[in-house]
Amino acid sequence: IRVVLSDGPLRGKRVLVTSGPTHEPIDPVRYIANRSSGAQGTAVAKALVELGAEVVFVTGPADVPPPVGVQVVAVETAQQMKHAVEANLPVDAAVFAAAVADWRVSTASMSKIKKQNGALPVLEFAENPDILAAVSQMTVGRPPLVVGFAAETDDVIAHATAKRARKGCDWIVANDVSPETGIMGGAENAVTIIFEGGADEWPRMTKDAVAQKLAERIASAILDKD
Numbered sequence: 001i002r003v004v005l006s007d008g009p010l011r012g013k014r015v016l017v018t019s020g021p022t023h024e025p026i027d028p029v030r031y032i033a034n035r036s037s038g039a040q041g042t043a044v045a046k047a048l049v050e051l052g053a054e055v056v057f058v059t060g061p062a063d064v065p066p067p068v069g070v071q072v073v074a075v076e077t078a079q080q081m082k083h084a085v086e087a088n089l090p091v092d093a094a095v096f097a098a099a100v101a102d103w104r105v106s107t108a109s110m111s112k113i114k115k116q117n118g119a120l121p122v123l124e125f126a127e128n129p130d131i132l133a134a135v136s137q138m139t140v141g142r143p144p145l146v147v148g149f150a151a152e153t154d155d156v157i158a159h160a161t162a163k164r165a166r167k168g169c170d171w172i173v174a175n176d177v178s179p180e181t182g183i184m185g186g187a188e189n190a191v192t193i194i195f196e197g198g199a200d201e202w203p204r205m206t207k208d209a210v211a212q213k214l215a216e217r218i219a220s221a222i223l224d225k226d
């Protein structure tokens with residue numbers, strides 16, 4: 001069953017969302033991953049659909065199912081995610097909620113790596129492409145609104161502000177994942193939206209509420225530009 005919600009402020013607008021972790025292969029049976037569940041990206045995509053957007057949902061192997069009503073593009077690796085993103089432009093806005101692996105094994109083995117009488121395998125790494133930075137810095141066809149996420153500890157706002165400037169995105173959704181916040185892996189989030197020349201601190205709320213508030217803010221920003 002396909003639910004079509006064609007009404008709402010984002011009707012006729014196309015938004016791309018990346019979500020979930022990426023898996024980087026070591027050999028045919030092993031991979032490097034991270035603990036992203038895909039919950040926040042999924043909630044953002046759902047909230048955008050509810051506002052009437054056409055949503056392209058580029059997702060790594062997440063724990064939670066994709067929301068109803070999005071166009072799912074399933075990928076495994078960071079490189080596949082980058083190609084999938086590029087293949088689905090242009091869009092009116094792009095939200096990068098995926099936890100992209102920073103590194104991949106430079107040459108994944110085509111054969112299963114076998115134990116060698118106690119000799120240890122040595123893996124060599126290569127840095128993955130920064131998808132958010134690449135899209136933010138496009139000279140032709142850049143989405144009018146590019147939103148990144150940043151999970152930080154310690155001086156969260158300073159780290160996230162520097163990250164926004166370095167990558168060139170319009171907004172960064174910063175969240176404090178220090179152990180004492182108890183945020184990591186939970187159903188709630190406490191975020192600050194960092195933009196050119198300012199920041200809005202939102203109170204702690206559910207990931208769904210963060211997603212709804214963010215989708216509304218995206219709708220206002222897109223509609224302001226029309």
Ligand code: CTP
Pocket residue numbers: 018078096097098099100101102128129130131132133147148149150151163
């Ligand atoms: N991101 C991306 N591609 C990557 C790495 C990150 O698109 N290869 C995006 C994420 O989806 C997120 C933002 O960039 O929206 C910030 O990710 P983060 O891991 O915090 O940034 P990094 O530049 O990887 O910095 P760090 O060393 O803090 O991990």
Ligand code: CA
Pocket residue numbers: 100101102
């Ligand atoms: Ca990273």
